[in-house]
Amino acid sequence: MNKIPFIPSSRHFKKNLQLSLLALPAFLIIFVFSYLPMGGIFIAFKNINYSDGILRSPWVGLENIKFFFTSNDAWMVIRNTLLYNIVFIAVGTFLSVVFAIMLNEVIRRSWLKAYQTIFFFPYFFSWIIVAYMAYSFIGPYGILTTWIEKLGFESFDFYSETWVWPILLTLINIWKGLGYVSIIFYAGILGISQEYFEAAEIDGASRLQVIRNITVPLLMPLITIMTLLSIGKIFYSDFGLFFFVPREVGQLFPVTQVIDTYVYRMLKVSGDIGMSSAVGLFQSVMGFIVVLFSNYVVKRIDDDNKLF
Amino acid sequence: MPLKRRIPQLLIHLVFILFSLSCIIPLISVLSVSFSSEVDILKNGYSLFPRVFDLTAYAYVLYRPIQLLGAFKISILVSVIGTFLAVLAMAGIAYTLSRPDYKYKNKLSFYVFFTMLFNGGLVPTYILISNYLHLKNTIWVLILPYLAVPWFILLLRSFMQKIPFHIIESCMIDGASELRIFFQIILPLAKPGLATVALFTMLQYWNDWWLSLLYIEEERLVPLQYMLYRMMNNISFLTSSTNMMPPGLKNVELPSESARMAMAILAAGPMLAVFPFFQKYFVRGLTVGAVKG
Amino acid sequence: MQRAVRKSKLGLVCTILLLILSMLAAACGNSGNNDSTSNNKAANNGAAQNDTATSDNSSGNAATTDDLPEVKLTWYFPGNFPQPDQEKVFAEVNKVIKEKINATVDFKALPFGDYDQKMQVVIASGEPYDIAFTAGWINNYTQNVAKGAFLPLDDLLAKYAPKTYASMPASFWDATKIKGQIYGFINQQISARTPAVSVPVALVEKYGLDMNSISGKINQDTLNLLEPFIQAVKKDYPQKYPSIGIDPDFFDMEAIVGINVPGAVEFSDDSLTVINQFESDKFKKFVATMREWNEKGYLNSKERISRKSDDWAEGKAGKFALAIGGAFKPGGANLASTLGGEPYVEVPAGTAHLTTGGITATMQAINRNSKNPERAMMLLELLNTDKDLYNLLNFGIKDEHYKLDADGLMIDGDNKQGYNPSVPWMFASNFLANVEKGMPADVWEQTKKVNAEALPSKLLGFTFDAEPVKGEIAKATAVWDEYYRAFNLGVSSEEKYNEFLSKMKSAGADAIIAEMQKQIDAWKASK
Incomplete structure (x- = not known):
């Protein structure tokens, strides 16, 4: 580890001290806003009653989480969360890699720059603005709604048809993130040493062969890292997407409710913090287990690609 | 150029142009609605280009815009201060993490990245911030929680890892202190990385509604996105802020559809204008190198 | 490296444990503080009692503020907010309140749509606010009482709000009782x-x-x-x-x-x-x-x-x-x-x-964790007895946001849109409100009559x-x-x-x- 053996240890001490100092502000912020709240996890095991206060409220063990699992909605929201995330990860990663490879094939710099800029547009809008945009297409006066009627079809009410939402939400999510993620992969491709490509060219490989045998394999570590990180969040969802875009229409809950929005709404209607904390904890723990597991699997397959 | 490469080129451009259109059209449609007349909208629905060009929505939104201006002020203030502090704080820790010879490197990486996977949840965080830190209804509550985002730290660290170590080494031999190396050598060298993270951070601050949804009750601290969210369900957040139509627009119906879209444009616009300043660093800055700790 | 991670994990677990402990300690420290505040409360109590005594002596005059330590109260309520001039109006209101009961109020005026959700989180976090609007239809009264979020008001009402207490039939107060105790302070209106x-x-x-x-x-x-x-x-x-x-x-x-x-x-x-x-x-x-x-x-x-x-x-x-x-x-x-x-x-x-739900449709509750419940009750009494103060909060500043015509009826002021929350029943008894032009002059008498004559629900x-x-x-x-x-x-x-x-x-x-x-x-x- 020690790469500079000729520096005396007092220097090392000073160096480490100064480096620690540089890290300190962020260290403290993370401590306060990420680690301190973990101290409140015990709330998940209590039946909170305000006359006793949070600390003196009775312990109820796993009662809160049991309450969640006996509700109508537990399986529905878990299913929604997982299915959406699996689709998002699979389709999103695939398309992003394809886009990155295609970007790498674009020869004219001006085109490349234009595409990169435009692809980033959706990433710039907050979910609220995306919700407004979606509304301008599928709302009661929306462009799509109007067209459907003009073309002579029966009028279609997007906000009360459950079956379109899985498709819509997937499209919107991928639309929003594609530019961003594909440029991360594109940067990854640029990081691949040119020697490989030159060697391939000398060997007379076709573009597709180059992509299949050089670009993709060398991009694999990055793809794995990005996927592992997404898998770590598989029990979480983008709150904004599921909360704002379907505009909180109750009828759509069966296909738009995910764990995050569910916890938020439960808190909103019942104010039961014990239960919402329990669900939050469940989310964290499950996510953690999933990451450890998939990291283990990756490690078994290819030790180089593991996250830690 | 060999023919073999040209057909895929066409295909690629076709796909990319289609996707580009899908990125631009929603913006145009919102823009178009905001410039349409309310009567026409109610009769014929939205369209990609205004059938009847009309500025009522903007006249309405910008008449007595005290609250709107206030919201802009808060959003800008939070974005600028937040971005500055965040980039500084994250660059600091990212640099430390990028140094292979830092003694606590592994422990510190774990400390940072563990929070990407595990958190205390909404309620404990809320209790901490409102009852113990007393940050509720202060501008700091909109800034502090995003000062150290692990993902951005990861990006920055990857970028800094690519700075050749011998540069740092030679500075050390010259007797420069770590702080000096950081400020005078590393920060300028890491400019693309910093610019990229700065853009993302700024976006995050500008687009945030979550913190204000939870921690802001006072109108003077309401940022744009939160205002926009409240208008989504209830246009009266706009109407009660003005409570009446501008003079000269007396007999026009309240432009509720177009005014909402006008607000969306006002909220989205500034970030699109900021982008070109960061663009030249962009691709280089987005390198996610070895994540391994 | 693997070992390093494992080691640091152990360290992390220790850190978290330490954190939990420190948080507990902090919280305990706080409850200690609570004890001392409850001592203060007792002291306040005494002071306030003296006050009511003096005010009784001076035949209903407002209590002198000398004996009351200055406090800040926090009041959450919903309405058609925000209003452009609300800060100005609240500042005026605070001047009067400061003078009468030596308190200032932090008015948390929330939009109707935000209120429920905000209150759930506020209550859940144990924030020490003082007063909150509650009813069957918003910030649900029974649910909150069930969770122990509110303070029983029986003694406070008798001591600090005798006039409001006497202004309604006992059956009204009975309607608010849960397990025999009053938790809601009724704003009278159409019931x-x-x-x-x-x-x-x-x-x-x-x-x-x-x-x-x-x-x-x-x-x-x-x-x-x-x-x-x-x-x-x-x-x-x-x-x-x-x-x-x-x-x-x-x-x-x-x-x-x-x-x-x-x-x-x-x-x-x-x-x-x-x-x-x-x-x-x-x-x-x-x-x-x-x-x-x-x-x-x-x-x-x-x-x-x-x-x-x-x-x-x-x-x-x-x-x-x-x-x-x-x-x-x-x-x-x-x-x-x-x-x-x-x-x-x-x-x-x-x-x-006449139903329980109708009577309890507009109420204020005092927080279980309020540091100054006595003063909160005094504030409610003040608003329910001081017509000018109530109307200021309700309709804004006279001759600016509203005017009174020759008959004493209220008409629009030049700057009505500056402050017009239109929720008279939110702040105190609706019966104190200025009568608007176009309403019958005896509108509140009529309302009382409707209340009195309505069929009571069984x-x-x-x-x-x-x-x-x-x-x-x-x-x-x-x-x-x-x-x-x-x-x-x-x-x-x-x-x-x-x-x-x-x-x-x-x-x-x-x-x-x-x-x-x-x-x-x-x-x-x-x-």
């Missing part, structure tokens, strides 16, 4: 409730709607009386629709917790049998009628489904053909006209009944303790949230309706109703 049918005057005249013929006759079975009118309006103004709220009074029932929780008793039922209102023929009929209306294109459901509720702002945008909801009251048309931006007329939908005086079934109630509320808008807008199919019923069942509707019946039977036996 005998039936929804109001509000129609824009212009439409009434143009289409010759005979308001008298429908007055008191509108319920789920007679909605068709309105159909010819709606049809005619629709022909000329397709954007206008009838906005019909779902309200227990509309169905001639008393809902025990609220319309969103199963459990209601029919006004006409002497046996006080708790039924599931959602399974009743009345509700079924309403859902069917709405479905039929939507099929006929009356309801503009497509436009409305993406909004959680109809809002008077929609009325202002010229979208209401008529609105059924709220409570019919003398002078109510004035309020509707202000909110709707054009003149409205109102008639009662049915016969007004359940009057019973309040439900929600604690034993609070989990089921939370689940049922979530089910309601998913479906009610669809019923309201007639976009639900028969299947959906049945699905709703079965989901309510599995959420625990039967358990809730059984618990209600148990408590009602016990209450009946004790009478």
Whole structure:
């Protein structure tokens, strides 16, 4: 580890001290806003009653989480969360890699720059603005709604048809993130040493062969890292997407409710913090287990690609 | 150029142009609605280009815009201060993490990245911030929680890892202190990385509604996105802020559809204008190198 | 490296443990503080008692502020906020409050749409606010009491708000009692409730709607009386629709917790049998009628489904053909006209009944964790006895936001739009409000008369303790949230309706109703 053996240890001490100092502000912020709240996890095991206060409220063990699992909605929201995330990860990663490879094939710099800029547009809008945009297409006066009627079809009410939402939400999510993620992969491709490509060219490989045998394999570590990180969040969802875009229409809950929005709404209607904390904890723990597991699997397959 | 490469080129451009259109059209449609007349909208629905060009929505939104201006002020203030502090704080820790010879490197990486996977949840965080830190209804509550985002730290660290170590080494031999190396050598060298993270951070601050949804009750601290969210369900957040139509627009119906879209444009616009300043660093800055700790 | 990670993990676990401990310690430290504040409270108590004594001596004069230490109170309430000039008005209000009871109030004026959610989080976090608005329809009173969020008010009322306490019949206070204790401070207003049918005057005249013929006759079975009118309006103004709220009074029932929780008793039922209102023929009929209306294109459901509720702002945008909801009251048309931006007329939908829900529709509660409950109560008493102060908070600054004409009736000020929250019942007794021009001069006398003469519900005086079934109630509320808008807008199919019923069942509707019946039977036996 020690790469500079000729520096005396007092220097090392000073160096480490100064480096620690540089890290300190962020260290403290993370401590306060990420680690301190973990101290409140015990709330998940209590039946909170305000006359006793949070600390003196009775312990109820796993009662809160049991309450969640006996509700109508537990399986529905878990299913929604997982299915959406699996689709998002699979389709999103695939398309992003394809886009990155295609970007790498674009020869004219001006085109490349234009595409990169435009692809980033959706990433710039907050979910609220995306919700407004979606509304301008599928709302009661929306462009799509109007067209459907003009073309002579029966009028279609997007906000009360459950079956379109899985498709819509997937499209919107991928639309929003594609530019961003594909440029991360594109940067990854640029990081691949040119020697490989030159060697391939000398060997007379076709573009597709180059992509299949050089670009993709060398991009694999990055793809794995990005996927592992997404898998770590598989029990979480983008709150904004599921909360704002379907505009909180109750009828759509069966296909738009995910764990995050569910916890938020439960808190909103019942104010039961014990239960919402329990669900939050469940989310964290499950996510953690999933990451450890998939990291283990990756490690078994290819030790180089593991996250830690 | 060999023919073999040209057909895929066409295909690629076709796909990319289609996707580009899908990125631009929603913006145009919102823009178009905001410039349409309310009567026409109610009769014929939205369209990609205004059938009847009309500025009522903007006249309405910008008449007595005290609250709107206030919201802009808060959003800008939070974005600028937040971005500055965040980039500084994250660059600091990212640099430390990028140094292979830092003694606590592994422990510190774990400390940072563990929070990407595990958190205390909404309620404990809320209790901490409102009852113990007393940050509720202060501008700091909109800034502090995003000062150290692990993902951005990861990006920055990857970028800094690519700075050749011998540069740092030679500075050390010259007797420069770590702080000096950081400020005078590393920060300028890491400019693309910093610019990229700065853009993302700024976006995050500008687009945030979550913190204000939870921690802001006072109108003077309401940022744009939160205002926009409240208008989504209830246009009266706009109407009660003005409570009446501008003079000269007396007999026009309240432009509720177009005014909402006008607000969306006002909220989205500034970030699109900021982008070109960061663009030249962009691709280089987005390198996610070895994540391994 | 693997080892390093493992080691650091151990370190992390230790850190977290340490954190939990330190948090606990901090919290304990805090509860220690609480003890000392409760000592302060006692001291305050004494001081305040002295005060009431002095004020009694000086025959009702405001208490001298000398003995009271200065405090800051926090008051959460909903309304048509934000208002452009609210800070200015609140500052004026604070000047008076400071002078009278040496307190300043941090007014947390929230929009209606945000209030419920904000209060849940505020209460959940144990924030030491002082006063919050509560009712059956917003920031749910029974649920909050069940969670122990509020302070019992019996002693405080007797000591610090004797005038307000005496201004209402004891039966009103009984209506707020849960397990024998008062937790809600009533803002008097119309308590005998039936929804109001509000129609824009212009439409009434143009289409010759005979308001008298429908007055008191509108319920789920007679909605068709309105159909010819709606049809005619629709022909000329397709954007206008009838906005019909779902309200227990509309169905001639008393809902025990609220319309969103199963459990209601029919006004006409002497046996006080708790039924599931959602399974009743009345509700079924309403859902069917709405479905039929939507099929006929009356309801503009497509436009409305993406909004959680109809809002008077929609009325202002010229979208209401008529609105059924709220409570019919003398002078109510004035309020509707202000909110709707054009003149409205109102008639009662049915016969007004005096119910627990009606009496407790507008209340203030004091936080269990309030550091100054005595002063909070003094503030409430002050607002309920000081007409000028109340009207300042209510209508803004005189001659700026409102004016009084020669007859003493209130007319619009030049800057009315600067402050006009239109929620007089939010702050204190509505009966202290300036009478608006256009209202009968004796509007509050009339209102009191309506209250006094209304048929009392047979359940009057019973309040439900929600604690034993609070989990089921939370689940049922979530089910309601998913479906009610669809019923309201007639976009639900028969299947959906049945699905709703079965989901309510599995959420625990039967358990809730059984618990209600148990408590009602016990209450009946004790009478």
